[in-house]
Amino acid sequence: MNAQVPIVRVLIADNNPDFLSALAQYVRSIPGVELVGEAVDGEDAIKKAEATYPDLIILDIIMPKKSGIEALSAIKDKFPDVTVVMISINEGQSYRKLAEVYRVDKYIGKNSDDIHKELLEIIQATQQKLAAKNS
Secondary structure, X not given: OOOOOOOEEEEEEOOOHHHHHHHXXXXXXXXXXXXXXXXXXXXXXXXXXXXXXXXXXXXXXXXXXXXXXXXXXXXXXXXXXXXXXXXXXXXXXXXXXXXXXXXXXXXXXXOOOOHHHHHHHHHHHHHHHHHHHHO
């Protein structure tokens, strides 16, 4: 019997409208993925996470109202099993280490040549995690 691959519910947050739009378009193009929300700041990301219960959240680090780090901390406190990917134009070690302190699952630089590949890998890993949880 072939087990059905679970749908991964994704929330994305980025204050750059062009990047947010491009990322949303990419996420929507992936089979087995449902984009459940888009947020433009950390505060909005927290509210939308509480409303939509996503399996995967993609957060920019530098956003208004609440930073991605603040959103990461609040989200992981409420939803410790959610997979969170931080994306940032700033690929410095200080942000990466800070994100790790707050339990980020993956950190990807926006300038990475492999950003789509890395996001696809984390989505597939999240699908496997959901399948194992549901079996």
